[in-house]
Structures are given as structure tokens and as C-alpha cells.
Amino acid sequence: MKNSSQTKRIHAPRLAPQYIETIQPPLYRASTIIFENTQKVFDRHWTDRYDYSYGTHGTPTTYTLADKIAQLENGNYCLLAPSGLSAINLVNSAFLQSGDEVWVPDNIYGPGMAHLNYLKQSFGVIVRVYDPLNHHSFQPTAQTKLLWLEAAGSVTLEFPDLVNLVKKAKQHQITTVLDNTWGAGLAFNAFDFSDEHLSVDISVHALTKYPSGGGDILMGSVVTQEHKLHLKLLHMHATQGISVSGDDCAQIQRSLAHIELRYQQQSRSTQDLLHWLKQQSEFQQVLHPSNPLSAGHEFWLEVCQDQQSAGLVSVIFQEKYTLEDIRRFCDALQLFKLGFSWGGPVSLVMLYDLKGMRSLEHPHLANGFLVRFCIGLESSQDLITDIQNALQTL
Ligand SMILES: Cc1ncc(COP(=O)(O)O)c(C=O)c1O
Structure with missing residues (x-):
């Protein structure tokens, strides 16, 4: 087939010789991911990370950063979101339904509370506030589905009684989620933070802060150890069309070295x-x-x-x-x-x-x-x- 110069500019061989090793991995920017043939289209499984199908479901660049964040926080799975707040909202959307109860610390990050108030007004989610310094003030009921933790809390920086709060949540089979932006996976291990090997279920991190380190990029992450929790979050992540830019991932991945x-x-x-x-x-x-x-x-x-x-x-x-x-x-x-x-x-x-x-x-x-x-x-x-x-x- 003889193509016009316009078509050639688009379809000319696009791959330079491969196989060089570099300090930073190659950067993929993708909405479309090209399938080899129709069989691959029919066989695709978007939840399988090696079965690339569309940019929103992940590219090697987004998975590289996600894996590094999971490793930083001692978790197994990580989902990326366009901001820390978006990561917070993803967890709320995945775990809360009408009539469910969620407990939040009094010193919670303000915009996170604003999202919960929206869920309360629009969907009848019950929002209760506890004193992070006094685990007795957290009084779960049969409706309680989620306990939010923040260590240390926003603005006034009280460190919560993490051990007793998480113990109590576990006794009542309540999912625990920590806003781990302050600890950044470095000050303590959210998935093993006491002599009794206590662990939160989900760790949310505003990568905008330390992982970015430049004051110029917005991103958030949700890290889990259990595959079942990850899958629940993954489905909400896909339903809401949450995705991040490859360029931003590459920048954060670069900053993680230091x-x-x-x-x-x-x-x-x-x-x-x-x-x-x-x-x-x-x-x-x-x-x-x-x-x-x-x-x-x-x-x-x-x-x-x-x-x-x-x-x-x-x-x-x-x-x-x-x-x-x-x-x-x-x-x-x-x-x-x-x-x-x-x-x-x-x-x-x-x-x-x-x-x-x-x-x-x-x-x-x-x-x-x-x-x-x-x-x-x-x-x-x-x-x-x-x-x-x-x-x-x-
Ligand atoms: C504790 C905490 N969590 C979450 C966020 C939200 O992060 P982002 O600014 O990326 O939405 C912030 C932002 O200041 C924060 O301080």
C-alpha cells in the first residue's frame, strides 16, 4: 500500500532500536493501547495488570509507581488517584452505602469531612466523630463499616491512640483506613505498628506531599495488603474513571529515590x-x-x-x-x-x-x-x- 506523506508521518516506523538500560524506566503515555488482533480484544481482562487494555486501567508507568508506593508502605496493592482527596473519596465511595456508619477523628483533614457530609446529605450515610486521644469515644454499632484514622491529625497534630482504636475496630470487624500522609510510610509501618503486629486495612497517602517532594504535582494512593479489599477498591476506581497522568507518575517515581x-x-x-x-x-x-x-x-x-x-x-x-x-x-x-x-x-x-x-x-x-x-x-x-x-x- 502506497501511503501519502501525511499518513506516513503518522504510521512511519515508530520504534527506535530497543534494549538500553536507563536509571529511570521508560515513560508510557496512553489512553489507547493497541491490541495485536481481535482475539486479544475479546480475551482481555481489565483487572489483570499484565493484560493492558486502556489507559485508565493502567500502563507500565502507572504500575511501576503503584508498586513502589505499595513497597514504601509495606503493602501489597496500590491504586493511584489524581489527588490525595480523590484517594480519600475513593475509599468512602467503595465502602459506604446508604445507612452505613463511618467514624472520623475530630482532627480529620477538613475536605475529607466535606465529602462525608455530602454522602450524609445525599445518601444517608451516618457520620460520627470521635476523640482520637480517647478510644472510648469511638463507639461502633452494628451499622459501622469504616473507621478513619489520621496520625498525626490535621493542623493540631495530636497523635491518636492508634493501638487501642485499631484493636477495637478489629473486635467489631470494622474496616480501618489510615490517612498516612504524615507518616509517609517512613515514620511507622501502618501494616505492622505494634508489638502485637496490629495493622490497618487500608492506607491512604497524599503523594502530593513527600513522594512528590516538589510542591508541583497532585496525586494520591490507596494501599492494601488484602487482595479482597484491593478488588473492591479497584472496581470503584474503574467505575469512577479515576486515572493519573504518566508524566506525573514518572516525576513522583523519580522523587521517591530521595x-x-x-x-x-x-x-x-x-x-x-x-x-x-x-x-x-x-x-x-x-x-x-x-x-x-x-x-x-x-x-x-x-x-x-x-x-x-x-x-x-x-x-x-x-x-x-x-x-x-x-x-x-x-x-x-x-x-x-x-x-x-x-x-x-x-x-x-x-x-x-x-x-x-x-x-x-x-x-x-x-x-x-x-x-x-x-x-x-x-x-x-x-x-x-x-x-x-x-x-x-x-
Ligand atoms: C492529611 C492530608 N490528607 C490528604 C490531603 C489531600 O491531598 P491533596 O492535596 O493531594 O488532595 C491533604 C492535603 O493537604 C492532607 O493534609
């Missing part, structure tokens, strides 16, 4: 800052799981035996400071940039008013405006100087 070094460095810098922040009179409280004065410290010691932590630390200012004071402080920071998220090279700051953010009593938290610092990869001494200078504005 995730542990970055995590350790940010953990060390956070300790330097913590030491200094605790001595400043402007703050009533410095919240970090390694601070013996922070709620949940003993649970952190129990689970994070290498005493590592993500680079997040929050402070509650003295009550005399007004919102305008706190805004002046945040605006005066030079190295800390004002923005959401964490785990990237640039340190970030965000201000919060706890009023309206918690539904239970929280006597362990002082009244006053809260500022959360996310420690990046800058020198810790420079970060301290930046905060010191901004405090002068008060």
Missing part, C-alpha cells in the same frame, strides 16, 4: 525549630507529637519508635494577639511562603482559627490563633531567623 533523606532532614530541621519555638513567649503552645506537652505524645512514642516525624509544627499564639497581629506576622515572613500543603522544598505557613474547626470539646488546646509551619529544606537556622524577624512586628 524521599527518605528528605523526610529525615525535614524531621531534624523541625526538631531545631521546635526547640527554639518552645522558648518564645509569644506562643502559649507549640504543637508537635514529639513535644511531651502536646496531646498524644505517648501514642507517638509507642508507634513511631525511631522518633521521626513529618515537618509540620503548629503554634497557638497568646490570646492577647488579634487576627490583625497574626496576619502581620504571617505577611512579614520572607522564607516561609503563605500557602497550603507540605512536603516540598519551600517552607510554608498558614493561619487558622480553631473556632468552627472542631466539633468536640478540646480542653488540651489553648484559645488563640493557630499558625501551622511546614518545614521545607532550607537551613533551620535561617528559618528561625525568619520567624524571629516576623515576631518583631508584634
